[in-house]
Amino acid sequence: MTERLPAVILAGGRATRMGGGDKPLRPLGGRAILDHVIARMKPQCAPLALNANGNPARLAGYGLPVLSDSIPDHPGPLAGVLAGLDWAAGLGASHVISAAGDxxxxxxxxxxxLWAARSPAGLALxxxxxxxxxxxRQPTFGLWPVALREDLRAALEGGLRKVVLWTDAHGAGEAEFATTPIDPFFNINRPEDIDEAERLLGLTA
Known part of the structure; x- marks a missing residue:
């Protein structure tokens, strides 16, 4: 990839298994989970944005655009991807990368x-x-073409919620990653996952 693409960090989940609140703002290794995510993404993509609903002021300290879902009733990660695509279109970008904030x-x-694995349609997971x-497949980590954003919008407005149903319909490519020495897609869903993440953080230091 000759130039960096924009990326959207999906931080808009309701964190029901964590007891609610902003899961990416929970502490891990002395700083927020979201700080770790941003630090991983910054060398890879530019510019960055956050997808989150509610009052954006709580994320103002990050100095990043906060994109809310344009589809109501919290329809899931695809709505965050669509918000990222709309933002990327305004930048004149051809694609946006997504990553989960947890x-x-x-x-x-x-x-x-992801770029190397993209399909003819420009999609990859x-x-x-x-x-x-x-x-x-890791459906919150993908490469999404701006050219398909209206197709995605129509699918969401029609009730589609499952990421892979939409990506399968467009023949998404797959970028396969090793899970040793740790699973790079370990995500923090429950309070006890924080303890495991602390352990894994020690292995990646």
Whole structure:
């Protein structure tokens, strides 16, 4: 990839398994989970934006655009992707990269690998393979073409919520990443996951 693409960090989930609130703002290793995510993304993509709903002032300290969903009723990560696509279109970018705001160890070569794996439609998702050989797609980590944003908007307005149903319909490519020594897509969903993330942080230091 000869130039860096914009990226949107999906931080708009309702964190029900964490007891509510802004999960990416929970502390990890002395700073917010979101700080770790931004630090991983900054060398790969520019500019960056956050997708989050509610009062954007709580994220003002990051100095990044805060994009709210344009589709009502919290329809899930695809709405955040669409917000990122609309923002990227305003920048004149051809694509946007997405990453989850609760996944602090994602690969440092995510953007390049997604770009290399893109399909003819310009789509790609990150993926891993388990010990049985089964492939697991990581639907919040993807490369999304601006050219498909109206198609995505129509799908969301029609009730589609599952990421892979839409990406499969457009033949998304897959960028497969190793899960050793740690799973780079370990995400923090529950309070006990913070303890595991602290352990993993020590392995990546």
């Amino acid at each position: 996944t602090p160890f994602f690969p440092v070569d995510l953007a390049d690998r 990150a993926a891993t393979r388990d010990e049985t050989g089964k492939t697991w």
